[in-house]
Amino acid sequence: MPNANNVSQSPTSAEASALSQAQRRAVAELLRVSPVADDLGRRFQEAGFKLALVGGSVRDALLGRLGNDLDFTTDARPEQVLKIVRGWADAVWEVGIAFGTVGCRKTDAEGNVFQIEVTTYRSEAYDRDSRKPEVSYGHTIEQDLVRRDFTVNAMAVALPGIEFVDPYNGLEDLAQRVLRTPGTPEESFSDDPLRMMRAARFAAQLDFTVAPEVVTAMKEMADRIEIVSAERVRDELNKLILSDHPREGLRLLVETGLAQRVIPELPALRLERDEHFRHKDVYEHSLTVLEQAMALETDGPDLVLRLAALLHDIGKPKTRRFEPDGRVSFHHHEVVGAKMVKSRLTKLKYPNDVVKDIARLVELHLRFHGYGSGEWTDSAVRRYVRDGGPLLDRLHKLTRSDCTTRNKKKAAALARTYDSLEERIAQLKEQEELDSIRPDLNGNQIMEILGVPAGPVVGKAYKHLLELRLENGPMAYDDAVAALKEWWAGQQ
Incomplete structure (x- = not known):
């Protein structure tokens, strides 16, 4: 009954x-x-x-x-x-x-x-x-x-x-768009604790409200999720993240304490603010960045982009400093955050390539802000493209999504600046095949020109020529040979 x-x-x-x-x-x-x-x-x-x-x-x-x-x-x-x-x-x-x-x-x-x-x-x-x-x-x-x-x-x-x-x-x-359990929620969640995460997932997928008694049981029984395997938890989290309304599901995970046991870096973003040290609510900012990244998807839901957007600032709590002038700083939070992403997603049993890609995007998400008003040299643009590698398109989307300012002029200026950077990348790509930046001489040519066998010397020469390529753009064959010989003479 x-x-x-x-x-x-x-x-x-x-x-x-x-x-x-x-x-x-x-x-x-x-x-x-x-x-x-x-x-x-x-x-x-x-x-x-x-x-x-x-x-x-x-x-x-x-x-x-x-x-x-x-x-x-x-x-x-x-x-x-x-x-x-x-x-x-x-x-x-x-x-x-x-x-x-x-x-x-x-x-x-x-x-x-x-x-x-x-x-x-x-x-x-x-x-x-x-x-x-x-x-x-x-x-x-x-x-x-x-x-x-x-x-x-x-x-x-x-x-x-x-x-x-x-x-x-x-x-x-x-019809009422509400989630209830057939029996008592306590019995249901005791039978299978993963159902607590499913409540959040269905709220996100179906845009349903979770009944108050179900939310109460989730709060009281949140610790039970710890007996569920990491793989099952990860799969539910993925379905939530890839849904149409992930903010609602994530809010429920945080509100009930489930997030504290599954992905504690998320509730940790709710940094307190006071009248002396005002700064953005990093938690709300991260949810907004996630939604803005979703709006830029072109080929359906992108798990790597969405997780990178959600977790891009998880290094902020560990790096927060109150400066003497009243500002709050988060120096190197992108580097710290990338390490935290690797640790958390590995514990949740994500595939190594997914962990690597998300951590790399978190590490690179602030790089654009060094662009200023377009002061980067062509060399700096080449390095940005090389560092982004196959993640460059996602990096573009993440960087654009990371602007949540309410100042319309500032937001428009940032968008124009990034437009400018993308235009420069496109121009250089036409000229230089940036997607596959490599030295103007390959390993076999280096060995032949220098008369050396395969070994560390060839690797060092290759790296030197790559730096020249990034700094100066493509070189003619004769110029590359001359540059290689000049470098080799300096090694003797």
Whole structure:
């Protein structure tokens, strides 16, 4: 039965209208996938089992955003599911079978490809000291639904007859755009502490409000997240960061104390301000930089750019100094921040290349401010391009996003200055192929000209020629040879 605290009152006319619209959207979405879903439902029925579309698939159908990834639940055991889908599906995999899930792929008559997961009715819970859930199978769909994280994910459509199952009032919560738990939030979060992070993630993805009693439980049970593996925490954090409204989810993580246990550098940005040492709220600034970076994305959500934007100033708390003149300084916070990024993201099990790229962007994010009003020499511009390397486009976006001043004249001036820098980079690229800056002589040529074998000398000569290339631009072959010989004479 639903928790009495979660049962909504009779819907208002506006809510009833929202419910009606949601149901109409669901019918349209379900009709789109019904040939595959109904066919699978009939196969389970003929085998003596029940099957229902469930969870996020039903929620997304009601929101009019159902994709081709379909989740089903059944009373059949995994080995029985395998017998039913083999010969019907294009491909079958057993990666999640230990948790009761069988995956498969099915192409319909129109060529649409569906990724399908069928999971046996189940319940899962953590021991106090375990990092892995214990899975046990259930016998009814109501038992399965009550273990779901939120009521909006605890709805099902029984197949093949398309019977709507909603024992915990998920449809009303969906209409009100609120996240509640089917049972008490304490029971839910005790079963799986990662659900606390999912609350923040769904708030960010769906732009939903989290019910007060759920927020309270998150605050009281935040320490439970520490038993969840770093990989699972990282995956939830990624989904939140890549959502349409990450600010709301991040705020919830900070407000409930979860961030303190998952990514403590984020709440640490809430530096106190007083009447003597006024400076920007670094936490709010970072959230704004994240949103401004999102607005500059051109090829969909960019995890590296978004994390770099969120974390670009995490070195500030450690480097904050109160100066005698009343100013607050953060000298070298970009260098300190890059080291902190490497440490935190490594602990969260991010891939090494992702950690490296984000740390590099944090390290470089202040470099532009040395450009002044355009005083950089061509040599300095070349070095900026070389240091940015394949991250240069992201560095452009991060640097532009880092301007959150309310002074319109100052913001416009900064934008014009960066426009000028990008124009100079474009001009030099046309002239010099800046994307692949290298010396005018390669290693083989250096060995041939100097008459030396491969070794440290060749590396030193190469580095010297690279510095000349950065400083002076491209050199003719004869000039490069002369410069190499002059350097070699000085080494004797």
